[in-house]
Amino acid sequence: MLSEYNSELPMSQKVLLNATEINIALNRLACQLIEKHDDFSKTVLIGIQPRGVFLAERLKTLLETEYKIKNIKLGYLDITFYRDDFRRSEKPLEANKTKIDFIVEDKNVVFIDDVLFTGRSIRSALTAMQSFGRPLEIELLTLIDRRFSRHLPIQPDYRGRQVDAINGEKVKVCWKENDGEDAVYLVKN
Amino acid sequence: MELSVNHLLGIKYITEADIQLIFETADHFKEVINRPIKKVPSLRDITIANLFFENSTRTKLSFELAEKRLSADVINFASSSSSVTKGETLIDTVNNILSMKVDMVVMRHPNPGAGVFLSKHVDASIINAGDGAHEHPTQALLDSYSIREKLGDVAGKKVVIVGDILHSRVALSNIFALQKLGASVKVCGPKTLIPKHIEKLNVGIETNLRNALEWCDVANMLRVQNERMDISYFPTTREYTQQFGLNKAILDSLNKEIVVMHPGPINRGVEITSDVADSKQSIILEQVQNGVAIRMAVIYLLASKIKHHED
Numbered sequence: 321m322l323s324e325y326n327s328e329l330p331m332s333q334k335v336l337l338n339a340t341e342i343n344i345a346l347n348r349l350a351c352q353l354i355e356k357h358d359d360f361s362k363t364v365l366i367g368i369q370p371r372g373v374f375l376a377e378r379l380k381t382l383l384e385t386e387y388k389i390k391n392i393k394l395g396y397l398d399i400t401f402y403r404d405d406f407r408r409s410e411k412p413l414e415a416n417k418t419k420i421d422f423i424v425e426d427k428n429v430v431f432i433d434d435v436l437f438t439g440r441s442i443r444s445a446l447t448a449m450q451s452f453g454r455p456l457e458i459e460l461l462t463l464i465d466r467r468f469s470r471h472l473p474i475q476p477d478y479r480g481r482q483v484d485a486i487n488g489e490k491v492k493v494c495w496k497e498n499d500g501e502d503a504v505y506l507v508k509n
Numbered sequence: 510m511e512l513s514v515n516h517l518l519g520i521k522y523i524t525e526a527d528i529q530l531i532f533e534t535a536d537h538f539k540e541v542i543n544r545p546i547k548k549v550p551s552l553r554d555i556t557i558a559n560l561f562f563e564n565s566t567r568t569k570l571s572f573e574l575a576e577k578r579l580s581a582d583v584i585n586f587a588s589s590s591s592s593v594t595k596g597e598t599l600i601d602t603v604n605n606i607l608s609m610k611v612d613m614v615v616m617r618h619p620n621p622g623a624g625v626f627l628s629k630h631v632d633a634s635i636i637n638a639g640d641g642a643h644e645h646p647t648q649a650l651l652d653s654y655s656i657r658e659k660l661g662d663v664a665g666k667k668v669v670i671v672g673d674i675l676h677s678r679v680a681l682s683n684i685f686a687l688q689k690l691g692a693s694v695k696v697c698g699p700k701t702l703i704p705k706h707i708e709k710l711n712v713g714i715e716t717n718l719r720n721a722l723e724w725c726d727v728a729n730m731l732r733v734q735n736e737r738m739d740i741s742y743f744p745t746t747r748e749y750t751q752q753f754g755l756n757k758a759i760l761d762s763l764n765k766e767i768v769v770m771h772p773g774p775i776n777r778g779v780e781i782t783s784d785v786a787d788s789k790q791s792i793i794l795e796q797v798q799n800g801v802a803i804r805m806a807v808i809y810l811l812a813s814k815i816k817h818h819e820d
Binding site for chain 1: 510511534537540541544545546547548549550551552554579809810812813814815816
């Protein structure tokens with residue numbers, strides 16, 4: 321694995337995953353999804369806004385082009401109004417678009433997010449999902465699982481890479497379509 | 510992004526950026542209120558008092574629904590059944606209510622400036638739900654929001670406000686909101702119901718309904734507020750209707766399709782005929798639906814400026 325430390329910047333960052341490694345992880349995650357969900361006829365993918373959407377779009381494209389699975393349903397879920405830190409943070413919480421134009425009742429829902437940290441976002445997403453009906457089950461797929469940092473008993477069902485990061489550090493996931501490159505960085509302040 | 514103000518007292522006191530932020534937030538809430546479960550838990554720890562010192566059906570229901578869809582606790586107060594009739598002052602009434610740990614006050618009052626006055630004397634976020642003939646900011650916001658939804662944008666549009674401009678808080682708030690968003694505004698009505706010096710607000714004046722309709726993209730028809738008329742402003746209702754009532758014949762004779770709005774309550778057959786109010790050019794019911802989303806957005810954005818207390 322590539323390890324680069326840049327000592328000139330006040331903020332140092334280390335590459336956790338490069339483009340090739342992300343691609344391998346995405347293919348493995350796609351295969352794991354197929355193992356469980358077969359042709360996706362009873363399964364829907366939900367990208368958690370804002371950053372989970374890129375990963376969800378990638379997985380959908382991969383499943384359709386490489387693995388020839390048709391009619392994958394993908395929605396976006398915004399959790400802003402369900403968060404438990406409203407009025408506790410300095411900045412007001414800004415909402416993103418929710419787009420779920422299919423029925424989730426009795427479907428297998430797979431939540432997709434880039435980084436699993438405290439688990440609070442997923443807790444909010446579980447509450448938000450209730451407003452759309454009662455899914456058969458909900459699973460969680462995450463590219464990066466930050467170990468030992470959970471505030472709630474929430475664990476991923478599919479993970480790209482498990483990472484140990486201390487609280488002052490940040491995990492930054494970059495996507496080509498948004499940030500110009502595919503890479504995952506560990507940023508130290 | 511956050512609002513530049515801690516209270517919504519009138520459109521006069523907010524910026525174009527504030528209005529755009531309210532609209533963008535309302536877009537999200539509009540999606541929320543069309544879900545199978547139309548409620549979000551954001552304002553679980555906020556208590557809101559609705560103080561209505563003047564009658565209201567639509568606005569009161571709309572605010573109450575918006576508050577409940579955000580999971581706030583709501584208390585209602587109507588002056589007709591309260592101690593106000595026993596001689597209590599406004600500040601005393603509100604401070605008594607606030608001592609019960611209320612975070613936000615939605616107030617309608619017959620006196621212009623009641624909201625501004627209150628915001629200087631009590632420690633709560635105030636939303637003006639109509640103060641006399643002064644302002645009715647959430648109505649203007651939902652009107653502009655409905656125009657934006659129907660026509661794509663408010664900027665560059667021509668809007669005529671028809672009817673009783675003199676007694677209308679909706680007209681004044683609408684003028685401010687539309688102008689801040691880049692629309693041009695004319696008012697139309699009998700000369701007796703057009704306030705003096707209104708042209709100072711850069712508003713065109715038209716006393717001929719047909720000319721006004723030929724000019725505009727949107728016609729906002731106001732109700733004749735008989736309850737505020739201390740003297741006679743026009744000879745008879747029939748004469749008013751003949752000159753300023755919107756009917757199907759005049760609408761169809763225009764060489765374009767304009768959007769028809771009405772803030773309610775409608776006096777059918779006076780300022781607007783039933784077939785126009787129920788036609789596909791009318792967005793009256795959309796306005797009502799958007800009212801809930803707009804009020805949710807205003808309450809949400811103001812609530813996010815109330816600091817959380819650890820107690």
